[in-house]
Amino acid sequence: MEPKDTHQANTPQEASAVASNQLEEKHPLVIRWTHWINFPLMVVLTWSGLLLYWENSNFRVGLGSFTLVKLFPAAFYEALHLNNRNPEGLAWHLSLMWLFTANWLVYLAYLGVSGKWRYIAPNRSTFGRALGVMLHDLHLRKAKPPQGKYNGAQKLAYSAVALMGVLMIVTGFALWKPEKLGWLAVPFGGVDNAKAVHFWLTILFFLYFVVHVAQVVRAGWSNFRSMIVGYELVSNLGGAQPEPSEPLLRRLSLAAGVTAEAQIRERSIRGFVIASVAAAIVVGTLMWVGSQSGDEEVPRPLKWATEGRDEEHERDREREEQGPIHSASRPLRTEESESK
Numbered sequence: 202m203e204p205k206d207t208h209q210a211n212t213p214q215e216a217s218a219v220a221s222n223q224l225e226e227k228h229p230l231v232i233r234w235t236h237w238i239n240f241p242l243m244v245v246l247t248w249s250g251l252l253l254y255w256e257n258s259n260f261r262v263g264l265g266s267f268t269l270v271k272l273f274p275a276a277f278y279e280a281l282h283l284n285n286r287n288p289e290g291l292a293w294h295l296s297l298m299w300l301f302t303a304n305w306l307v308y309l310a311y312l313g314v315s316g317k318w319r320y321i322a323p324n325r326s327t328f329g330r331a332l333g334v335m336l337h338d339l340h341l342r343k344a345k346p347p348q349g350k351y352n353g354a355q356k357l358a359y360s361a362v363a364l365m366g367v368l369m370i371v372t373g374f375a376l377w378k379p380e381k382l383g384w385l386a387v388p389f390g391g392v393d394n395a396k397a398v399h400f401w402l403t404i405l406f407f408l409y410f411v412v413h414v415a416q417v418v419r420a421g422w423s424n425f426r427s428m429i430v431g432y433e434l435v436s437n438l439g440g441a442q443p444e445p446s447e448p449l450l451r452r453l454s455l456a457a458g459v460t461a462e463a464q465i466r467e468r469s470i471r472g473f474v475i476a477s478v479a480a481a482i483v484v485g486t487l488m489w490v491g492s493q494s495g496d497e498e499v500p501r502p503l504k505w506a507t508e509g510r511d512e513e514h515e516r517d518r519e520r521e522e523q524g525p526i527h528s529a530s531r532p533l534r535t536e537e538s539e540s541k
């Protein structure tokens with residue numbers, strides 16, 4: 202995931218090669234917008250998921266009866282003020298799940314229609330290359346595996362993430378209306394298993410996020426900028442060539458007298474201004490919605506998402522009292538069970 206060199210010219214030959222620097226399209230507009238829209242959505246969905254999960258915090262890492270870590274201990278919820286906020290969590294979660302689903306589907310549809318899925322889809326050589334990347338990153342192997350647009354490790358990670366998003370959506374909808382959409386949970390072995398998959402996917406997404414951001418920091422500014430601006434400066438000196446199996450990445454032709462450096466500067470200013478305005482609108486909207494507390498601290502603009510839920514839960518509870526449990530409705534976490 203290394204950025205391509207922007208080379209300083211030392212010799213006349215190099216100078217003419219540097220002069221042929223070009224802008225290469227790295228991330229098309231749809232990929233950039235869906236990527237950055239996804240980020241705040243995932244943050245709020247994870248946070249609101251924890252507000253919901255507080256009620257029934259029963260996953261753990263361990264073997265048999267031995268528990269290494271309880272996910273999560275009461276102290277965790279208290280420290281982050283995640284306790285006793287179930288209705289609020291539900292309203293955020295059920296509102297944003299629609300945006301997350303729509304955004305993810307746009308991303309996948311674009312990958313499919315544009316053929317850009319080829320950049321992230323693994324092939325037979327990907328696993329070997331991913332291992333090569335790991336050994337290289339750990340300084341255990343000198344040779345750098347071929348990069349292409351994405352290296353083997355990135356291909357594996359990004360295709361896994363694309364699939365994880367789909368599983369998140371499917372399990373999420375199964376949990377949303379278990380009576381009507383419980384069939385979505387059948388491949389997972391039922392609603393309870395779908396709930397476990399939904400939870401562990403969140404943990405996996407979080408771990409992915411930590412590694413992903415660390416890799417982005419490591420890869421440097423030019424790589425990060427390309428996810429905002431769309432283009433990267435490439436020189437014919439030392440720049441990695443796309444893999445032959447991948448279609449060539451589009452290069453911008455420059456008008457006479459315009460250098461690639463001037464072009465990227467101009468595009469960066471435009472890109473970062475738009476990104477800052479968009480980020481301010483998102484943060485402002487989230488803060489405004491959060492401040493519109495109605496009953497039970499549920500923000501009024503999000504009320505629509507949970508309308509009818511109380512009656513459904515009531516019906517659920519009655520059914521549970523009558524017969525075997527087949528729904529995702531949870532026993533309430535009481536102060537009593539809390540203190541255990």
Ligand code: HEM
Nearest residue numbers: 202232236239240243321359362410413414417424425428
């Ligand atoms: C919310 C969690 C995130 C997810 C699920 C995610 C997922 C992804 C995916 C799937 C790609 C590949 C896109 C494609 O070409 O199809 C990608 C690329 C990228 N992401 Fe993220 N991302 C997340 C957060 C972030 C954050 C916070 C940053 C910035 C610090 C970031 C920076 C980048 C960059 C720079 C690339 C391009 C990497 C390259 O070209 O080598 N991402 N991300």
